[in-house]
Amino acid sequence: MEIKLLPLECPNCGERINSCDRDNLFFCTNCGKGYEVAKGGWKEIKVYYARPALRGKPSYYLPFWVIRTRVSLEKIIRIDTSQLTKEVLNNPDFLSTLRMLFEKKNSTVTMDFFLPSFGTTNRYLLMDNLGMIFTASPPKITPTSPQPMFGGKYRFIDAVKLIESVLFSIEKENMLFNYEFKIDPLKKMIIGIPFMRKGSFLVDGLKGKKIFYDAVEEIEEIEQLKRRIRWQR
Amino acid sequence: MANTIGFSCPNCGGEISVREGVRVAACSYCGSKFVLSTLFGAERYFVEPKITPTKNTILKYLKENSTILDIDLFFAPVIVVNSEIFGWIYAYKKGKIVTHYEQDSQYKSKPVSTVKGRELIKKSINVMKNITIFPEENIPLGLERLDLQDLNLKPYDDEKMHKYGSVLDLPENIDFYLNLAIKKMKDKMLEDYRNFDELKYRLNPVSTHMRIYYYPVILSRYKGGTISIDGINGNILLNKEDTQFSLRQRKRIPVPLFTFILTTILSLSSVFLNWKISTGIFIVFFLMLLTKNYGD
Numbered sequence: 001m002e003i004k005l006l007p008l009e010c011p012n013c014g015e016r017i018n019s020c021d022r023d024n025l026f027f028c029t030n031c032g033k034g035y036e037v038a039k040g041g042w043k044e045i046k047v048y049y050a051r052p053a054l055r056g057k058p059s060y061y062l063p064f065w066v067i068r069t070r071v072s073l074e075k076i077i078r079i080d081t082s083q084l085t086k087e088v089l090n091n092p093d094f095l096s097t098l099r100m101l102f103e104k105k106n107s108t109v110t111m112d113f114f115l116p117s118f119g120t121t122n123r124y125l126l127m128d129n130l131g132m133i134f135t136a137s138p139p140k141i142t143p144t145s146p147q148p149m150f151g152g153k154y155r156f157i158d159a160v161k162l163i164e165s166v167l168f169s170i171e172k173e174n175m176l177f178n179y180e181f182k183i184d185p186l187k188k189m190i191i192g193i194p195f196m197r198k199g200s201f202l203v204d205g206l207k208g209k210k211i212f213y214d215a216v217e218e219i220e221e222i223e224q225l226k227r228r229i230r231w232q233r
Numbered sequence: 234m235a236n237t238i239g240f241s242c243p244n245c246g247g248e249i250s251v252r253e254g255v256r257v258a259a260c261s262y263c264g265s266k267f268v269l270s271t272l273f274g275a276e277r278y279f280v281e282p283k284i285t286p287t288k289n290t291i292l293k294y295l296k297e298n299s300t301i302l303d304i305d306l307f308f309a310p311v312i313v314v315n316s317e318i319f320g321w322i323y324a325y326k327k328g329k330i331v332t333h334y335e336q337d338s339q340y341k342s343k344p345v346s347t348v349k350g351r352e353l354i355k356k357s358i359n360v361m362k363n364i365t366i367f368p369e370e371n372i373p374l375g376l377e378r379l380d381l382q383d384l385n386l387k388p389y390d391d392e393k394m395h396k397y398g399s400v401l402d403l404p405e406n407i408d409f410y411l412n413l414a415i416k417k418m419k420d421k422m423l424e425d426y427r428n429f430d431e432l433k434y435r436l437n438p439v440s441t442h443m444r445i446y447y448y449p450v451i452l453s454r455y456k457g458g459t460i461s462i463d464g465i466n467g468n469i470l471l472n473k474e475d476t477q478f479s480l481r482q483r484k485r486i487p488v489p490l491f492t493f494i495l496t497t498i499l500s501l502s503s504v505f506l507n508w509k510i511s512t513g514i515f516i517v518f519f520l521m522l523l524t525k526n527y528g529d
Contacts, residue, residue, distance in 0.1 A: 003276055005269065006268045008268050021256065023256060024440075037256075040270040154440065164320075164437065165357075169321075173353065177435070
């Protein structure tokens with residue numbers, strides 16, 4: 001396959017795109033549009049930036065995939081609620097969706113999966129944290145103006161593979177391991193979620209969930225890019 | 234050290250060096266930034282040879298008075314696949330069987346065995362794995378001894394490579410090696426859990442990336458063996474004595490003697506037993522033909 005060098009400029013407004021070395025998703029800091037490289041060229045992705053619901057000025061915006069998915073299951077699963085995580089049990093809407101899926105034969109439900117599209121280090125396992133928390137209890141998103149956003153590592157094709165892993169993280173034991181789920185993505189978008197830095201933690205600006213600051217794989221590079229953009233402006 | 238990939242800047246023609254696995258490149262001359270177009274499938278690179286395939290180069294590694302039959306330089310494909318593996322592993326850690334004695338209603342003691350320490354493991358997986366595959370398994374070249382660190386990779390250039398030597402094709406298609414690499418990665422991850430009970434897993438490879446390095450190897454046949462040399466640092470990869478060659482040599486020794494004895498016996502027989510001379514000659518030639526084929 002021929003390898004080409006594509007100029008790192010926004011196809012929409014022509015602004016230079018700033019990104020980390022290992023990024024696979026690119027966001028324009030001027031017009032806010034998002035892109036991934038597919039078939040040797042740019043492909044646009046729908047991007048929204050969420051206004052913080054909690055007090056404080058966001059330090060970073062980190063990209064999350066939100067994938068509307070049709071999940072189908074042929075067999076019936078008897079739910080043992082004692083095996084479900086507290087995030088699931090605390091959200092009646094999500095629990096009733098799961099009941100619809102598990103307790104009827106040949107059932108199909110529509111679910112929105114939140115998956116971090118930024119890379120993470122071993123200090124924070126991607127699957128059993130924010131992805132599952134936001135999926136079980138989706139935050140209310142109020143769109144805001146485009147914000148500088150970097151660190152998009154996982155492409156749509158990668159994110160789809162992670163959906164099943166998020167589904168498995170809703171339970172403590174092995175209730176779901178024996179079943180085959182059919183997962184069909186219907187709609188995709190990127191949501192930029194604001195994070196505030198508090199000491200060695202990053203706190204999300206929508207629900208107040210904490211992750212380690214250095215759990216974000218390219219946080220140092222993101223910090224440098226943020227400073228450079230501030231200086232340029 | 235990471236390998237680097239060299240490109241020419243589309244803006245100013247300056248050399249752009251990109252670290253392997255990195256998508257974004259900047260030209261140090263004009264400052265333009267670029268992103269590599271290929272994200273999936275196989276990227277192909279080659280490494281320029283630093284060792285010249287001459288007789289003198291080869292003779293340095295062989296015994297004195299060795300006779301070199303031929304020397305070839307070729308680029309052997311080496312496949313490097315990296316991927317992040319996400320998912321879950323579920324299994325029971327085996328416990329120890331502990332036996333104790335209990336007294337029944339008739340005050341007789343009975344052994345009772347129980348399993349202690351059996352523990353459920355449900356582990357979330359998020360790891361980066363890297364694997365190297367040498368497709369030329371059927372040609373003994375010693376490729377597994379190649380040092381694949383700190384290489385100066387160049388984008389695959391058929392014309393340039395053929396100026397140095399030939400290029401070996403992949404024996405199978407790309408998907409075959411991609412699947413093989415993922416299978417090997419998963420097997421390696423599950424190694425620690427093989428002795429566990431009820432092992433179940435769902436492992437998904439994400440951001441799988443395959444690169445094919447065409448690595449220069451010098452191969453030379455000499456009287457009595459074959460030697461392969463790393464075309465970058467000159468290290469011997471394999472020096473194999475040709476056992477079949479030696480065997481042939483040993484087999485050839487008795488052939489003239491065998492032929493001589495047979496010829497003598499048959500010639501004498503034809504004279505003393507009054508055979509027709511033409512029959513004798515025919516038999517001798519027939520046997521000589523047989524022994525020659527046997528010798529080769």
